[in-house]
Amino acid sequence: MTRLAAMDARAATLLLHHIRDAALRGGHAPLAPRADIRASWERMLRTGVDPDRDRRSGLLPAGELEARRHGTTLGELLPVLREGLMASPGASADPARHIMVVADADGRVLWREGHGSVLRMADGHGFEPGADWRESTVGTNGVGTALVVRRPVQVHSAEHFVATHHPWTCAGAPITDPRDGRLMGVVDVSGPVPTMHPAMLLLVRSVAALAEAELRNRHLAGLARLRAVAAPLLCRVGGRALVVDPHGWTAAVTGMAPVDRLALPGSFGGGRMWLPALGECDVEPLPGGWLVRPLDGAGEGAADSVTRLVLDVSRPREWTVRVSGAVGSWQRELTPRHAELLYVLASHRDGRTAAQLAADVFGDRGRTVTVRAEMSRVRRTLGGVLTHRPYRFRDEVEVEVVAPADPRDLLPHSTAPAVEAARHDGPGDDRAG
Template identity: 35%
Template sequence: MSPREVARPVIAESWQRSLAASVDPDRHEAPVVFAPDEVADLRGEHPLAAAVPLLRHTLAMDETIMIVTDTAGTILWCEGDNKTRHSAERVHLTEGSRWSEDAIGTNAMGTALATGRSVTVHSNEHLVRKYHTWTCAASPIRDPHTGTLLGVVDVSGPLKTMHPAVAPLVSAAAQLAEHHLQTHLRPRRPVLTLNFLGGVAASLDGRPLSLTLRNAEVLTALALHPRGLTAEQLALQLYGERGNPTTVRAELHRLRAQLGTVLLTRPYRLNAELSGDFLDVRTALREGRTVAAYPGELLARSDAPVVREERDDLAAALRRQVIDSGDVDALVSFADGAEDAEVLERLHTLLPAADPRHALVSSRLRRALE
């Protein structure tokens, strides 16, 4: 049977994709890509693990196997009566094998993944002839919060034993699984990264954002006030007493064009997992940990009160940490370009007289004390 002879478009299109991937109808068999211990690790990390007991209960039938795959088409769970499982194992229909279309051609699991829709593949609709004695029905399962595809659930069995009611049952089971996951999966929040030490760089889920200095100031204020701020409070944080809430609302409107639903209102706040260099430094200093890197001041050109206050606080706390640490290299780096008498005195004490830097520090210390 050629793709043109197949009556159903979904199968014909799948055959075309499979043949384009160089799947050989006479020679191919599903590749086993993971060992049992690796499958166990994948199961433990997979979000569909929470739905497997429900699927197992719903789809338990004689002379069939229930299969759950990940988005790559890898079988993570394969359960059913022993006789059918033994038959399935002989054709690599087993845990750890991959059933994507490009790996094994047209099959319900791979085609459901490729199309995002429920699919039944009967007998010789399978591209690979080895599977013509099997019929399978599969439905995709999506994250109920994001719509992201998580994998598929499938029921497979010998051609003679598969009842027509299996396909709608599998589809219903997938819907039940999604409903179950709605209460068991926490919705993933986008990741907003703010790197404002020594420059202005930000990204949302890895996508770079194009920010003005004022944008960065707004984001700094909201990052430092996770519970949110009103337009009036933001105006005070950004402009001081001369701040105008109308101006702030206009800034927020422009920023929302890049952030979308990450920027919430009433009050204004960020609905995201926040990360960033100044936040990391802030946390390290509060926890008494050594700051690993400090590429520069927080938004050095900003005169916004909220930024200026945080910048001064970070600099003061970092200065104290460096002085107390007695780390010569950190002190030298911190003293670079700054005539800070206390830092220079600490360096003067720690540096051996034979160190070439000692004379330079002595000279700078005299100037700082004049």
């Protein structure tokens, strides 16, 4: 956006039209589109989105819209988002020029607010509560594209793939739950093209960070409350035990080495459970969390019991790992970084050193400290399925990768050199072991 920011709105818009027209015709453009925009256009062309047709899906029924609003904590963050936008200096925060839109992880618009005239303009494009604003529905845009790439994105005028959206400029930033890394949704600021401001993307990124900080503070307060409940209880418990919140974060521990977070399977609940890091455990509910007591000898041979691992990276926004063996099976959703790391290791069964992984993921062999920290978290999640020196899957574990049908759709958020190479070359055989 640097060159565009130096132009007036009319000149920038004209240049973007030339770039888009050249890209759609396969001709020579006066300037290459930005990387995220180019990648989004390529996805739209592959999936058959019509660049000249205003395609819309039906709005959610009122009941389902309300159910989605009540089923997310995004609504509780609206005051933080609103205050962050209004408190920021500059034209990009002017409510008379823009609207704020909050969408969930499915790209459904849940809330929007702003000046009446801009809201009426948005109505004319179907940009209203209950609308589906995914890339696959309406093309490149600040909501749907930010959901795919998992980072802040600005889309100005003809950078929108669908021509009817060219009167708009927008910037969206994903909001991620710091408790589990789950993508919650997107906050977007949109307005007419003449309102483009160089600070818009920075503003939206900052406001999303404020919302995540609010969630983090609430999480820490919840852990403190759970710790107060757990303290007298653990004093009476003999042997090893720990208390965790619903996301696996540890509030208190006794008789064992402390861990920051315990990997909990999706089917976690009370009773007898097998956990990848601890083996067989007795689990009891507590107000705001769980009491977990490993059984005598639990954990011994737990990793050896895993015989198969399936890494599913076939979808654009959700990636999972499923492990199975003699003790049963469990599945866990992965963060974007962990999906990248596991994909690289599944592609290199002989293993990768920390320096090699740093080059694979960051393009910088020197970032070994970051790699070791992330791999420590991954190994805790998988309960010993991975070994190190070098990092690799245990030889006894069968590893299967479920990849997208088109290699170019592999982990679209990722800028990791190893993933970009796989998109270009194709993943080859999807069975890694």
